[in-house]
Amino acid sequence: MNGPVEETVRGVRRLGDPRCWGAVVGAVGASVFVHANRVELPTAASTGAVVLWMGALVLFVWAVFVRPRRFALLRPPPRSAGLVYFLSVAGMLALIQLGQMVLKAGGHTAVAPGLIVLAVGLHLLPFARAFDTPMFTRLGLVMTVLGVVGLGLGLWWTPTATAAVAVLTGLTMLVVISDDALRDRPQPALR
Numbered sequence: 001m002n003g004p005v006e007e008t009v010r011g012v013r014r015l016g017d018p019r020c021w022g023a024v025v026g027a028v029g030a031s032v033f034v035h036a037n038r039v040e041l042p043t044a045a046s047t048g049a050v051v052l053w054m055g056a057l058v059l060f061v062w063a064v065f066v067r068p069r070r071f072a073l074l075r076p077p078p079r080s081a082g083l084v085y086f087l088s089v090a091g092m093l094a095l096i097q098l099g100q101m102v103l104k105a106g107g108h109t110a111v112a113p114g115l116i117v118l119a120v121g122l123h124l125l126p127f128a129r130a131f132d133t134p135m136f137t138r139l140g141l142v143m144t145v146l147g148v149v150g151l152g153l154g155l156w157w158t159p160t161a162t163a164a165v166a167v168l169t170g171l172t173m174l175v176v177i178s179d180d181a182l183r184d185r186p187q188p189a190l191r
Contacts (some may be wrong), residue, residue, distance in 0.1 A: 011065040012182065016047050019071065019181070023064045026139075026177045027057070029120070033170030037113050040163035049146045056174035063178035070184045081176050084130035092123035111154030113166035118147025135180040142176065143169055 011020045016124025031053065038049040063069075097114040128137040146169045154162030 004077050006070065008068050008070045009065040010068050014071055018074070019069060019184075020064060021180065023060070023177050025061050026173055027064075027078055030170040030173035030177070031057070031165050033106045033117070033173065034114075035170075037163040037166035039166065040110075040160060041110075045164070050170075052171055053174075056171050056178070059178045067182070069181055072184070075132065077189075081130040084126050088123040088126045090117045095119040095122070108155060108159075110159035111151055111162045114147050114150030114152075114162040116147075117150055117166055117169045121145075121147050135176065139173065139176045142172055147171070 011017075011023075014020050034049055034053045038046040041049065091183065096116055096119045099119065100109070100112055103109050103112055103115065121140050124136045124140030128134055128140065146165055150162045150165030150169075153165065
């Protein structure tokens with residue numbers, strides 16, 4: 001019987017694997033956080049954000065696609081995973097929409113990036129169990145905390161702090177996704 005097998009290869013050879021294309025989705029979102037919010041920072045900080053993003057992106061490409069890594073067999077997700085995904089995304093979009101209405105009513109639209117970070121972080125938490133991916137728990141918790149911090153700093157200090165936290169979130173996302181790929185280390189050969 002020739003079924004799927006565990007293998008150690010470069011991610012570039014497994015582009016159809018959700019651990020690769022899913023990482024790309026996360027990297028795109030991370031890059032949006034960085035570039036959409038860095039423009040609100042002073043010039044030096046904005047330039048620094050681009051430099052850090054480039055470094056994090058190089059790490060991401062190396063960890064996810066270049067470095068050989070172990071691709072263990074994936075178990076099929078439970079039947080409820082699709083529903084969890086749909087409800088999580090719907091909840092995220094609803095929270096963003098309702099939150100933006102509240103922020104607009106209070107004259108605080110400049111802190112919306114903090115709300116978005118919070119909503120994205122919360123929507124990742126159910127994924128960990130539904131798709132048996134602990135990285136979603138780590139990333140979701142970190143993003144949720146950063147979203148709360150970004151909102152708090154923006155409301156009680158300056159909206160520029162919210163933008164800075166959103167940039168930090170994007171950089172953190174790239175590092176967490178890269179770290180997850182690096183955890184898939186090849187197993188040493190048995191002697």
